[in-house]
Amino acid sequence: MNTKYIDLINQTFDFPQEEFKIDKSKQLHFHNINTMELVKQFGTPLKFTYLPKISENIQLAKSWFKFSMKKHKYKAKYHYCYCTKSSHFKHVLNEALNNEIHIETSSAIDIDIVENLKNDGKITEKTYILCNGFKRDEYVQKIQGLIQSGHKNCIPIIDNYEEIGLLTSGIRKKINVGIRIASEEEPKFEFYTSRLGIGYKNIVDFYRRDIKENKKVNLKMLHFFINTGIKDNAYYWNELNKCLKVYINLKRICPTLDSLNIGGGFPIKNSLGFDYDYEYMIDEIISQIKLACDEAEVQVPHIFTEFGSYTVGESGGALYKVLYQKKQNDRERWNMINSSFITTLPDSWSINKRFVMLPLNRWDDTYERVLLGGLTCDSDDYYNSEQHMNAIYLPVYKEEKPLYIGFFNTGAYQETIGGYGGLQHCLIPQPKHIIISKNSEGNLEYKVFKEKQTPTDFLKILGYE
Structure with missing residues (x-):
């Protein structure tokens, strides 16, 4: 027995x-x-x-995206970003940055960490700094300071209508921005729409009203993230499809738009019975983006991800x-x-x-x-x-x-x-x-x-x- x-x-x-x-x-x-x-x-x-597990996971994701893009003849680049709020420790950032990745921030002190890493030579001017989160005075000022210092690849992601004015006030340089889509949540949630970002139906009008003729701003990125993560279910694919429709409509009227940020959401192993096909999910995402853009006759976007838990968990x-x-x-x-x-x-x-x-x-x-x-x-x-x-x-x-x-x-x-x-x-x-x-x-x-x-x-x- x-x-x-x-x-x-x-x-x-x-x-x-x-x-x-x-x-x-x-x-x-x-x-x-x-x-x-x-x-x-x-x-x-x-x-x-x-620490070695951090580099291992980053390299795996990079290889999966590279393989899928080559398979589908996807003529754009992939950029792996680390979501710093998952773990801000210096030993974690140092290990992650050894793999030629980029950074996603969510608060003012994150920018201080970025400056520290720049002084240590871990971050260069080529490193993308994507600034997410709800932005007010201190965060805005530090983002502006990073841009004013010459960091061209700093891209604040617009979370609400007011942030365009806040970010451009008093700044002399033209800035690149992204817009975050406020995704619709699954029925089990207590709220219908994410508090983060701007609604699907309002983004094109927002671009025409506040960005298109604004000489201080270029729209470079559309940001899409699902709170429940990247899952092979009807809800995720439906939200991705709605996001692609917004991207295509924007791309037709906005020549500077060239990047799609699909956020984070890769799960990590939580039991010995864990089963998740990362390679299949990446391949299917790339395939759907390529198909939608080809059918609409628009250029495919560069792909950004913001993996946090997957990177360090x-x-x-x-x-x-x-x-x-x-x-x-x-x-x-x-x-x-x-x-x-x-x-x-x-x-x-x-x-x-x-x-x-x-x-x-x-x-x-x-x-x-x-x-x-x-x-x-x-x-x-x-x-x-x-x-x-x-x-x-x-x-x-x-x-x-x-x-x-x-x-x-x-x-x-x-x-x-x-x-x-x-x-x-x-x-x-x-x-x-x-x-x-x-x-x-x-x-x-x-x-x-x-x-x-x-x-x-x-x-x-x-x-x-």
Whole structure:
């Protein structure tokens, strides 16, 4: 009878997988990183960033677009942009920019990061800086400063009618802009149309009224993004088709328009059963854009993407120790971790996001169904949305045999949403964070980016010291 945890995984999923393997000691390896060795060296709770995965994902996407454009004889260029709000850390940006990519910003401080990267030589005048988001004084002024300094490839994306006047006020240079389409959301949403951008039906009139005769502005880009991401369903293809109609109508009256930004939205692996055909989706998008433009007899646009989670999500992980098991009734076994889900994986409780969750050790032991609880006194500090149909199975808890677990592909948004380095719920400390890279010989190298928060850190923030 197969009652071991490794048997459960082998029976349920195709395992091992490219990034997950088990060694002879029945311990988990992630991208050839021995996770139990990490625990022994750095302790738990522990956050880590595996930088090579960032470059790997960027190069994969570039190769898929290149292949599809060649296949369809698509005579325009592809530009990969990184959506900085997914993770603003310098080590993340440095790794991503090693791959000749571009940047998408969403707030004023993003421009300060851009200037810092320019000073370090990571960004050049050829790097596209696409400025999204709702823009007011500070953001507008910093965008203008970047353009005034000579950065010709800075393209603010117009979010509302007023922004044209704000961006051109007091500026001497002619600026290139894009317009964001306010997409219609899926029926399950509480609102019908995205708050971001300008409605499909209003864009052509907006161009004629505020841009066409405006000597300070060139329209270069149309921006299209679906909140639920790039999915192979009728809703996505219908929205893309509406976007292409707007692009074609604009292109016929606006010769400077030459680029289509299809935003982000590539999903990342959230379970061992994850299945998404990236190559097919890219090929189908390129095919539909080419077909629509050929039928309308307009030139195909340059393609921009703004991949955030796809770029950095699969580079991150969080490791914990199971401290204790509480048996609350005849059925519920609560495995208590030595940290908090609310503070370290905020998406897991705020939007019920799933991550790949696996034990790091004891794969040869029998398993049981459990719930996972965090250290805060908040009833929402738990995790039960894992790959086994909302049930979590882990090796049986034994006090004398410590159990360690890991959450993987956590590299996007968790630090910024969780308030990295600041106050945490119930003052649960932020874990130690390490960066994992490869040297020129291909060997793994480990660097402590930030130590675990201390009581002194909290007391300073709170005004006690």
